[in-house]
Amino acid sequence: MTEQTSYFFWDLGQYLLNGIAQGSIYALVALGYTMVYGIIRLINFAHGEFYMVGAFVGLFLIQAHLPFLIALPLAMLGSGLLAVMVERLVYRPIRKAGKIQALITALGVSLLLQYLGQNLLGADPRPFPDALENKTYMFGELMISKIQIIIILTTVILMGALRYLVMHTKIGKAMRATSYNLEAAELMGIDTNKVISFTFFVGAALAGAAGVLVGMYYNTVEPMMGLIPGLKAFVAAVLGGIGVIPGAVLGGLVLGVAENLVIGFWVSTYRDAIAFAILIIILLIRPAGLLGRNTREKV
């Protein structure tokens, strides 16, 4: 192997690694999208804002010198409770009105949280304090930071917990039943309102965790930080097949890797366009997503 090709492979490995770290974050946010969509067929535009709120709660807690392992669950709790509140006050009354009305309402909630954040917390980005000292490890030419390891580890742990929750607990069974058929689940005595609230809570808690991790990764949080990652996580959810939980993880990782390859080998200014280009291509070629099943519309 010539020196040039070996450098190419080291670079490729580095971009893949960065892509997986970035993709884990997209995956965490995408999980919430996909769970909420799976259960009430609503694209929850405000999901990116739950992630932002999680990041801010994490910021305040870490500024108050709480250790990372306590700040992370509390931040998850914070954004989860916000999501339950939003669901109770806004989404539940609008649920019966129709898809487009619900979508517009979700858009409104998203804008409301963004601009409330901007007015209450200030529009300027805030530095995120170092919760842990950052170290960089080298494997040959491959560079991996401690934060990247933490991101990947946390994501794996949370996804394992989610898997357990959905597949092996009673509430998980209720969630699957509600997502399969809401009315039938209701007839079987499942309190679907409670299940939907719980789904919002879990989804937003995962997004909140992603917010804290991203704050540590990029060292900055701001009220508008949820918009673009929120949209990208949605793309990830659609890419994997919206409503399918493993699909969200796959979609997030694919998107993160694709983005980092584009940044590495091409230009970084088109970075945000990649996600949307992927979205449009997948919608045209395979609208059900990579792991989704095709459904036909019936009259």
Add this chain to the structure above:
Amino acid sequence: MDLVSYFGPLLQNAGVFIILALGLNLINGIAGQFSLGHAGFWAVGAYVGASYGAFFAPAFLPDFVNLLISNVLGIIAASIAGVLVGVPCLRLRGDYLAIATLGFGEIIRIIINNLDVVGGPRGFTNIPHWSNLFWIYLWVVLCIIMLANLLRGTHGRAIISIREDEIAAAAMGINTTKYKTLAFVIGAGMAGLAGSLFAHAQQFIHPSSFSFMWSVIILLMIILGGMGSMTGAIVGAVFLTFLPEFLRLCGETVSEWRMVIYSLLLILLMLLRPQGIFGKHEFNLKRLWPSKGGAK
């Protein structure tokens, strides 16, 4: 302060937004599709019109001829963009279509941000000042007449039938793809027209003036007025153009909370009166003073 210099620019903006809202109303309200990328077409029209004005316009032509050429170029460019976006995306329905158009709107903005010829992130300066109240409102009137005629004819009925029930419309022999695309392209073309008028009125445009937020504000205009109603679109556009000024009169703090107020307005409208002010109805003198045996 003298009234003309205060209200002039506001009225100009109101005219531009009326055209934008009418175009989006055709797509979202009348054809029943759901586009969230209207600002993208607006940007295409604005940048094409501005490029003509700044680089290509022959100086010997009178200003209004140049303005009309710029408008037509804006319409053509945005319509072409509309075909490129509409033909693949209109196969999608409802919320998927919304996200796909949102994606296209963002891609258009990112591309403009990366085009150095038109200033990229610095914005586009030195656009000749050609449009004024007269030309903007002439176009507003032309758009209203065009749309009113369209809706009363065969094509308009076909477009409305798609909103009411797409499957039934297809079963009645209506080429739904064709009419959805037609509505989408006309809406996009109107946004292009608005863009070109806007560029020549403002003389300075910037990629961030065409961000996703503006697509939402235009959407809010037609929701406020009532989706599917042209009168509603006009009222919504005028109201939301003047509201920020009114809020500014209420004081600095109120004006800072403008976007919070908008989003609350959007949520409350959806919860309390999802059909907007006018519903699907048009303003109609006969309805106000019903004569004996007249329209109900």
